[in-house]
Amino acid sequence: MIGRAGGVLWRRPTKPDMDGWQETTMIGRLNHVAIAVRDIAKAANVYRQTLGAEVSDPVAQPEHGVTTVFITLPNTKIELLEPLGEASPIAKFLDRNPDGGIHHVCYEVDDIRAARDRLKAQGARVLGDGEAKIGAHGKPVLFLHPKDFCGTLVEIEQA
Numbered sequence: 119m120i121g122r123a124g125g126v127l128w129r130r131p132t133k134p135d136m137d138g139w140q141e142t143t144m145i146g147r148l149n150h151v152a153i154a155v156r157d158i159a160k161a162a163n164v165y166r167q168t169l170g171a172e173v174s175d176p177v178a179q180p181e182h183g184v185t186t187v188f189i190t191l192p193n194t195k196i197e198l199l200e201p202l203g204e205a206s207p208i209a210k211f212l213d214r215n216p217d218g219g220i221h222h223v224c225y226e227v228d229d230i231r232a233a234r235d236r237l238k239a240q241g242a243r244v245l246g247d248g249e250a251k252i253g254a255h256g257k258p259v260l261f262l263h264p265k266d267f268c269g270t271l272v273e274i275e276q277a
């Protein structure tokens with residue numbers, strides 16, 4: 119059974135020597151790639167004018183400490199992020215990457231709690247208190263430690 123975002127999370131073990139669960143498909147579509155920038159108007163213009171993409175107006179998201187612009191591509195989205203406020207979660211990233219850069223990738227899952235439990239069972243670090251928060255797209259999200267995922271901050275979103 120394959121669901122909209124990815125499919126079944128777990129299947130009962132078929133072999134008695136497995137630890138109770140067998141890995142099956144979990145992540146589905148690439149929902150978006152997020153790019154942190156210092157000047158979102160300038161960045162939006164690069165995507166609109168130079169690259170000819172469909173670009174939204176900026177939206178301030180004070181609860182997330184960022185201003186966002188969404189770029190809709192035929193197969194996924196790009197999310198531009200500009201720091202908003204004093205404690206923006208992308209401030210340190212921009213200190214390390216003054217020209218901006220890819221901040222995270224977001225994969226869709228069918229069931230975020232089941233995904234979290236599976237990830238934790240495999241030793242992956244879930245950031246924050248481990249409870250899904252409502253993300254910039256209005257859907258439940260969690261972030262996973264970059265050191266556990268090839269040096270890339272990973273967001274999972276219940277699609």
Ligand code: CO
Pocket residue numbers: 150152197222224254273
């Ligand atoms: Co995101």
